[in-house]
Amino acid sequence: KNQVEQSPQSLIILEGKNCTLQCNYTVSPFSNLRWYKQDTGRGPVSLTIMTFSENTKSNGRYTATLDADTKQSSLHITASQLSDSASYICVVTRSNDYKLSFGAGTTVTVRA
Amino acid sequence: GAVVSQHPSWVICKSGTSVKIECRSLDFQATTMFWYRQFPKQSLMLMATSNEGSKATYEQGVEKDKFLINHASLTLSTLTVTSAHPEDSSFYICSAGGPSLYEQYFGPGTRLTVT
Numbered sequence: 134k135n136q137v138e139q140s141p142q143s144l145i146i147l148e149g150k151n152c153t154l155q156c157n158y159t160v161s162p163f164s165n166l167r168w169y170k171q172d173t174g175r176g177p178v179s180l181t182i183m184t185f186s187e188n189t190k191s192n193g194r195y196t197a198t199l200d201a202d203t204k205q206s207s208l209h210i211t212a213s214q215l216s217d218s219a220s221y222i223c224v225v226t227r228s229n230d231y232k233l234s235f236g237a238g239t240t241v242t243v244r245a
Numbered sequence: 246g247a248v249v250s251q252h253p254s255w256v257i258c259k260s261g262t263s264v265k266i267e268c269r270s271l272d273f274q275a276t277t278m279f280w281y282r283q284f285p286k287q288s289l290m291l292m293a294t295s296n297e298g299s300k301a302t303y304e305q306g307v308e309k310d311k312f313l314i315n316h317a318s319l320t321l322s323t324l325t326v327t328s329a330h331p332e333d334s335s336f337y338i339c340s341a342g343g344p345s346l347y348e349q350y351f352g353p354g355t356r357l358t359v360t
Binding site (some may be wrong): 169174175176177178179182222231232233235236237238240 | 289348
C-alpha cells in the first residue's frame, strides 16, 4: 500500500477558478513534505516544502498546508491559469534515510 | 541555483543495443544522485541511489547488470541501459541531492523508446 495517497486522481476546472488537492500520508519518521508540479514529459519542479513545524507555505498562487498531527496536506491553486494544467505530486521524505515517498499525483486540467 | 540537466532529452534505440543517459548538477556538487523511472500516468519509482566514487545501491527488483550506474564525479552520474528491450521504454528522471540530504533537485527527464 502506498504510504502517500492523493485525491482526486484528476480534476478539470475552468480558468480563473480555484481548486484544492489533498494528500494523506503514513510515512514515518517524517522529515518534510513537498508539492511538485510535473508538466507532461518533464521532470518535477518543486512548488513548496514544509517541515513538521510549518502549517502553511505559499508560492505565488500556490498555497500548501500541513497538519502533521493528522498527516494531511493540501495544495490550493488560486485563480487557475491554463499553464497550471499538469500533474501535482505530493512527496514525503523520511528523516532516517532521506528516502522519498511519492504520491500517484493529481492531474489538473484547466480549460478556457 | 540547483539546476540539474539530463542528456539526451529523448532517445530511440533498437532492441538489444545499449543507451547511456547523463545527469549533471550544473551549479552545485552532488555527493548523492538518484535515478527514477516513470511509466505513463504513474508516479516516479526509485531505481537506485548513487554516491560519488562508490557503487550504486539498487532498489529491490532493479537489475544492476542491466541498469549500470556510474557516479564518477560530484557533478555527473550516468545510467546505461544495457541490451535494451521494448519493456525498458520509459521516462527516466535523475535527481541530485543538495547540501542537505533532505533536498533533491530533479532533472528534466529522458524519454527512452526501444523499438
